[in-house]
């Protein structure tokens with residue numbers, strides 16, 4: 445059972461609320477930075493763009509990976525002077541011509557549009573390599589997906605780049621999967637580097653696993669960092685851009701049990717808030733890990749499996765199904781863990797017009 449730190453527990457009365465444990469984030473980011481020394485460390489802002497989070501991460505990073513003009517403007521305003529790489533499929537004209545340190549080109553069509561603008565740019569070609577990917581939660585490569593380009597597309601880009609000098613090819617980018625453990629991700633890095641030819645810069649993407657069934661477990665950054673150093677060679681920059689595994693752990697979403705009800709034999713705890721605040725369990729079809737804080741006073745249940753649901757009028761508004769709980773009362777606080785990545789920022793906040801959660805930083 446995961447237990448929120450005392451500083452998070454102390455904010456229970458504010459539920460529904462997000463609490464970001466910035467002290468924990470700082471410690472975690474520092475240890476990741478140390479473990480992968482020798483590689484450049486970027487943060488994939490899409491995981492959580494909260495300004496306080498970006499500011500805590502910044503001193504531990506070499507830069508930020510953004511995927512839209514919105515994220516770009518946000519990072520520029522929040523962390524002035526930071527190095528920025530811009531990626532993502534379907535770039536608008538404004539995104540293609542934005543002044544960034546690296547532009548990750550997704551297709552020959554995108555490169556043609558970039559060349560037609562006449563601007564100078566430093567680019568990486570995003571490759572979708574035909575590499576078998578096992579054990580991933582999501583795959584963005586290794587087959588027919590809209591992400592990056594296959595070897596034929598890369599050859600087309602190389603031909604387009606040859607007769608000109610304004611758009612400079614710096615290397616390749618390959619974010620092929622997410623949810624991989626250190627051994628699998630190191631194996632994928634090895635396979636990508638086998639395809640890297642003589643490119644001096646290789647961005648290996650993110651995709652480090654976060655376990656929602658074992659929230660105390662951590663991606664093995666030390667062995668991954670060691671593997672990256674073994675794969676490096678003088679003059680080549682290896683870069684990674686994790687999102688989830690940097691920020692998931694620092695976030696807590698606190699809710700309050702407002703009704704305990706039995707329907708056709710099943711027990712439900714209805715909490716304030718819902719998956720319009722924390723969409724992660726719906727997006728990933730998992731049970732969001734949680735702790736019960738005994739702030740209640742009302743009717744109680746003991747030693748029963750409980751399904752935790754939110755206030756939305758949809759059967760999809762479920763945080764966790766049939767979880768055995770020793771003691772639960774109305775008024776108790778449910779503190780959902782691992783709510784610091786792909787959580788608030790991917791949720792459908794306005795559905796049903798319930799109040800937004802408050803945000804706290806400890």
Ligand SMILES: Cc1ncc(COP(=O)(O)O)c(C=O)c1O
Nearest residue numbers: 488619622650651652686687688
């Ligand atoms: C291009 C790119 N880089 C990095 C990431 C971050 O991945 P993760 O949060 O799994 O580390 C993503 C996530 O989708 C991505 O699309």
